[in-house]
Amino acid sequence: MDRSNLSMHNFIKKSALEIGFDACGIAAAEELRDDAVFLKSWLDAGKNGEMHYLERNFEKRINPQIMVSGCKSVVVVLLNYFPEQQQPSNAPRIARYAYSETDYHSVIKQKLQLLENTIVEKYGEGAVNKNYQHSFVDSAPVLERRWAQRAGLGWIGRHTQLIAPGIGSYCFIGVLMLNVETKYDRSVENRCGKCTRCVDACPTKALNGRSLDARLCISYQTIEKKTEVDEAIKPKLSGCTLGCDICAEVCPWNRKWAKPHQHEALKPVSEILEWEGEKWSGLSEEEFNRMFKYSAVKRAGYEKMKQNIAIITKTKNREK
Ligand code: SF4
Numbered sequence: 001m002d003r004s005n006l007s008m009h010n011f012i013k014k015s016a017l018e019i020g021f022d023a024c025g026i027a028a029a030e031e032l033r034d035d036a037v038f039l040k041s042w043l044d045a046g047k048n049g050e051m052h053y054l055e056r057n058f059e060k061r062i063n064p065q066i067m068v069s070g071c072k073s074v075v076v077v078l079l080n081y082f083p084e085q086q087q088p089s090n091a092p093r094i095a096r097y098a099y100s101e102t103d104y105h106s107v108i109k110q111k112l113q114l115l116e117n118t119i120v121e122k123y124g125e126g127a128v129n130k131n132y133q134h135s136f137v138d139s140a141p142v143l144e145r146r147w148a149q150r151a152g153l154g155w156i157g158r159h160t161q162l163i164a165p166g167i168g169s170y171c172f173i174g175v176l177m178l179n180v181e182t183k184y185d186r187s188v189e190n191r192c193g194k195c196t197r198c199v200d201a202c203p204t205k206a207l208n209g210r211s212l213d214a215r216l217c218i219s220y221q222t223i224e225k226k227t228e229v230d231e232a233i234k235p236k237l238s239g240c241t242l243g244c245d246i247c248a249e250v251c252p253w254n255r256k257w258a259k260p261h262q263h264e265a266l267k268p269v270s271e272i273l274e275w276e277g278e279k280w281s282g283l284s285e286e287e288f289n290r291m292f293k294y295s296a297v298k299r300a301g302y303e304k305m306k307q308n309i310a311i312i313t314k315t316k317n318r319e320k
């Protein structure tokens with residue numbers, strides 16, 4: 001493609017798609033004042049549970065100009081991770097974002113680096129501030145969903161995830177901060193309307209329609225929380241052993257828009273697609289380490305995974 005006559009805004013967005021992202025938008029790097037108030041009250045209420053890293057770098061989280069000196073624009077990219085094939089229905093459930101053999105952080109970081117190189121080649125070294133970390137994937141100091149919403153890539157649904165028109169909510173978000181100004185995208189309208197399906201479907205009542213209480217969320221309980229799943233949550237795990245997709249599955253926009261991704265780098269671990277219920281009960285440490293060697297959920301650890309499988313097997317047996 002001849003990109004010589006494109007405006008910077010179009011050049012960046014077209015380049016991101018050529019590099020393999022599924023969507024790209026750009027927002028002005030302004031302080032997130034409303035989010036600051038919300039985030040403070042959320043943290044004060046302790047809704048982050050044991051995720052104390054969310055309490056650090058508060059000023060940076062709400063102000064990109066504190067994060068990266070001279071930052072003017074926030075480029076946001078999406079990568080669809082919705083897998084073509086799902087797990088057997090009797091297997092302990094693993095959230096879809098964790099299916100891939102490769103850690104999605106490294107997949108997105110590499111692509112963001114390519115995008116940065118392309119931008120620097122065209123607009124010069126001053127386009128980014130290399131003295132500061134300026135690209136981010138799922139990293140505590142950046143409110144990625146808010147930036148995606150501001151960059152016109154979608155809206156934040158009642159399940160607190162980004163819903164991108166044409167993609168849905170099964171997508172990773174990456175952020176690249178630039179020190180140059182450009183044209184910005186307009187936010188899209190929130191289309192949740194009167195729907196409350198995600199709030200109603202959440203087995204642990206972690207959603208109240210405005211925010212998520214991470215302490216109650218199955219994703220937190222089965223991955224982030226170092227100690228065993230809380231007694232009150234155990235009977236509500238609904239077969240989930242690593243993460244939870246229940247609120248995403250019931251969302252009508254995902255039913256309409258979620259389509260299998262075409263990213264070779266996000267190829268699923270074959271055992272996740274093949275193993276039935278019984279097989280998971282005998283999961284060895286060696287198998288866990290091999291299957292999740294590069295996975296983003298390896299941090300949950302073998303012991304936690306075994307505990308989670310034992311909890312859901314026990315609950316299922318009781319229900320028989
Ligand atoms: S991920 Fe699961 S537990 Fe967490 S809010 Fe959604 S439905 Fe509830």
Ligand code: SF4
Pocket residue numbers: 157158159160191192193195196197198199247250251252253
């Ligand atoms: S399930 Fe309904 S309320 Fe929840 S995010 Fe989707 S559209 Fe919005």
